[in-house]
Amino acid sequence: MPLDRKPAPNDLRAFWMPFTANRQFKQAPRMLVSAQDMHYTAADGRKVLDGTAGLWCCNAGHCRPRITQAVSGMVGTLDYAPAFQMGHPGAFELANRIIDIAPEGLEHVFYTNSGSEAVDTALKIALAYHRARGEGSRTRLIGRERGYHGVGFGGISVGGIVSNRRVFGSLLAGVDHLPHTHLPENRMTRGQPEHGAHLADELERIVALHGADTIAAVIVEPMAGSTGVLLPPKGYLERLRDITRKHGILLIFDEVITGFGRLGSPFAAQHFGVVPDMITCAKGLTNGVIPMGAVLTSAAIHDAFMQGPEHVIELFHGYTYSGNPIASAAGIATLETYAEEGLLTRAAQLEAHWEKALHSLADHPHVVDIRNMGLIGAVELAPVEGQPGKRAFDAFLRAFEAGILIRVTGDIIALSPPLIITEAQIDELVATLGKVLKAGS
Numbered sequence: 001m002p003l004d005r006k007p008a009p010n011d012l013r014a015f016w017m018p019f020t021a022n023r024q025f026k027q028a029p030r031m032l033v034s035a036q037d038m039h040y041t042a043a044d045g046r047k048v049l050d051g052t053a054g055l056w057c058c059n060a061g062h063c064r065p066r067i068t069q070a071v072s073g074m075v076g077t078l079d080y081a082p083a084f085q086m087g088h089p090g091a092f093e094l095a096n097r098i099i100d101i102a103p104e105g106l107e108h109v110f111y112t113n114s115g116s117e118a119v120d121t122a123l124k125i126a127l128a129y130h131r132a133r134g135e136g137s138r139t140r141l142i143g144r145e146r147g148y149h150g151v152g153f154g155g156i157s158v159g160g161i162v163s164n165r166r167v168f169g170s171l172l173a174g175v176d177h178l179p180h181t182h183l184p185e186n187r188m189t190r191g192q193p194e195h196g197a198h199l200a201d202e203l204e205r206i207v208a209l210h211g212a213d214t215i216a217a218v219i220v221e222p223m224a225g226s227t228g229v230l231l232p233p234k235g236y237l238e239r240l241r242d243i244t245r246k247h248g249i250l251l252i253f254d255e256v257i258t259g260f261g262r263l264g265s266p267f268a269a270q271h272f273g274v275v276p277d278m279i280t281c282a283k284g285l286t287n288g289v290i291p292m293g294a295v296l297t298s299a300a301i302h303d304a305f306m307q308g309p310e311h312v313i314e315l316f317h318g319y320t321y322s323g324n325p326i327a328s329a330a331g332i333a334t335l336e337t338y339a340e341e342g343l344l345t346r347a348a349q350l351e352a353h354w355e356k357a358l359h360s361l362a363d364h365p366h367v368v369d370i371r372n373m374g375l376i377g378a379v380e381l382a383p384v385e386g387q388p389g390k391r392a393f394d395a396f397l398r399a400f401e402a403g404i405l406i407r408v409t410g411d412i413i414a415l416s417p418p419l420i421i422t423e424a425q426i427d428e429l430v431a432t433l434g435k436v437l438k439a440g441s
């Protein structure tokens, strides 16, 4: 564009929108112009109740003064500091605060700028860790069908979403996938499903096939969010932990969605009582305000690089913005807000109300499954024949018009409101969704 030509605000071509159907999406995007607490304001001035915490990230609600002030204060104090061999106090303070709320045994923080980078970082740490301990043959990585681990090459390789993988060639070599745990016999379960713990035993099959000494790590979301809120069956994560431990395989929980209170504990690992060797997180770490992610590791992993003979390899890895001062300030203010308002356990208090409200939609047209846990839930619709995804996408459009923001993936409607939501707002969200479903075809 010539320099003298100012872009017209209604010229929408230059911005290549992410995760937006490239050819099918012809209508003007729904524009959001401001936000406060539980609501967005759309360009036409309408208030929209946020049923998704932005994109599973604004756990304390929007534009919270403590966080925005911390960010603007730091912008004018220390805009940037290089992360290599240098530092600034905020990054160290935030790391300690994260470890204070992390599961027992996770003691170190490696900063990234997103969930995708956290995943690729964790996979690299896993490979380098085994090599540092003289087990360099452990190079195989194991993900799971219907897993989402961001969009880096590592993340799409271990991830299990076909459309995210199929146009990008052969991806990482030596990756296997466990089966997903989304079983029809668990339909309409309230809370954690009963059936499917045995699916963790598939890992034994992969071990028998390749040998444990070739396997570096298993990565799963303790609860798969992006592919439609798929809950872990009772006993499944425990079994995965036992099998990985038995074979010296690292277990990574991708908690980019579940981290920071979504299930009623700081991390899902605490909720399920299963501690992995690493946790990846992002999103709620800064309340979505400034991009930041992190990998939390066990002392054993950290020590493998920090101790031992001189020839042991280093972890040579990092990002220009690892532990960025402004993101660190946002993170500290966010964790203070969570602590002060009891938000990391609030989902547990609201869970019974949330469950009852969501399941009241069971008899609505086309609803085939409802799932819930903590402050997350899904309403799955029967697809229109020959047009998968259409029914839920139509519901998304009507919901926005009706004043609620929901998220859809395929024919699944996912809900994950900010943790500050009140019971009355839960009722409003669900009642509006109910009307939207009734009006659908």
Ligand code: PMP
Residues within 6 Å of the ligand: 113, 114, 115, 116, 117, 119, 148, 149, 150, 151, 221, 225, 226, 254, 255, 256, 257, 282, 283
């Ligand atoms: N892992 C999980 C479990 C996620 O849900 C997401 C994002 N939805 C990511 C990784 C990727 O995070 P980002 O978009 O910040 O790269």
